[in-house]
Amino acid sequence: MSELKNRLVSKVQTVKPTAEVVVAEPAESNYVALTTNAMEIISENLKSQPLNHQLFDVIKSPSGGSIAFTVPSLSGDEVEKELTGIVLSYALPRAYWDTPDPIEGTPPVCFSRDSLVSSEGDRCAICRFNDYGSKDGESNAKACKEFVEIFLLRPDSIMPVIVRVPVSSKLIFQRYMTRLISKMIPTYGVITRITLTKAVNKTGQPYALYNFEVVNHLSPEEAAQAKLFGQGFKEIMKAEELAQPLPRAEQGAA
Numbered sequence: 001m002s003e004l005k006n007r008l009v010s011k012v013q014t015v016k017p018t019a020e021v022v023v024a025e026p027a028e029s030n031y032v033a034l035t036t037n038a039m040e041i042i043s044e045n046l047k048s049q050p051l052n053h054q055l056f057d058v059i060k061s062p063s064g065g066s067i068a069f070t071v072p073s074l075s076g077d078e079v080e081k082e083l084t085g086i087v088l089s090y091a092l093p094r095a096y097w098d099t100p101d102p103i104e105g106t107p108p109v110c111f112s113r114d115s116l117v118s119s120e121g122d123r124c125a126i127c128r129f130n131d132y133g134s135k136d137g138e139s140n141a142k143a144c145k146e147f148v149e150i151f152l153l154r155p156d157s158i159m160p161v162i163v164r165v166p167v168s169s170k171l172i173f174q175r176y177m178t179r180l181i182s183k184m185i186p187t188y189g190v191i192t193r194i195t196l197t198k199a200v201n202k203t204g205q206p207y208a209l210y211n212f213e214v215v216n217h218l219s220p221e222e223a224a225q226a227k228l229f230g231q232g233f234k235e236i237m238k239a240e241e242l243a244q245p246l247p248r249a250e251q252g253a254a
Contacts, residue, residue: 065206
């Protein structure tokens with residue numbers, strides 16, 4: 001009986017499956033933020049402080065009809081013909097100054113972070129400063145300045161840059177977003193390229209017109225990593241949201 005028992009135990013041990021722990025590896029990607037512990041590095045360097053809006057590098061709209069971007073870097077400003085990256089998020093702020101040409105750095109009299117409700121709690125859509133021609137009475141411009149802020153993640157950085165798009169190209173960007181929506185593609189699922197073309201307004205002044213296009217689709221693994229990174233990034237930003245500094249006047253902005 002003892003011998004039979006031993007043989008049965010031996011047989012059971014032979015066919016018993018071995019449990020293996022599978023560790024998920026980061027997706028292979030050209031984007032360093034998607035393959036490293038980026039959020040840990042950001043939190044550690046910030047010492048758990050909120051990510052202030054003013055800490056981001058901002059790529060502004062070029063003046064004088066230039067079709068090249070001025071991009072801040074560790075070695076100084078660099079000139080680039082195009083910007084490529086993942087759109088993690090974007091905002092549609094607006095701001096009003098009580099003078100047509102405010103001094104650079106001047107905070108606005110009124111502002112909105114979403115172009116829907118102002119800092120005073122009023123609806124932007126029915127505000128008189130949202131009317132065409134309200135800026136100076138001589139042009140069709142609005143007194144309240146609209147723009148788009150895109151949080152663009154570039155391949156060689158774990159910190160997105162803010163690409164500031166002027167109102168003259170706001171509709172172009174929104175149409176690009178609509179095309180992505182029509183194909184059920186999230187902004188973090190593709191690589192977006194931003195370029196500039198030269199245009200001239202009704203008064204003959206040159207300005208840069210923004211163009212947006214998809215140059216590549218992320219793999220499902222990369223898109224999942226980009227989504228997680230974007231969510232973590234937004235959580236860090238949330239703590240600073242209520243204390244976000246006012247937009248400042250810029251010189252040469254369209």
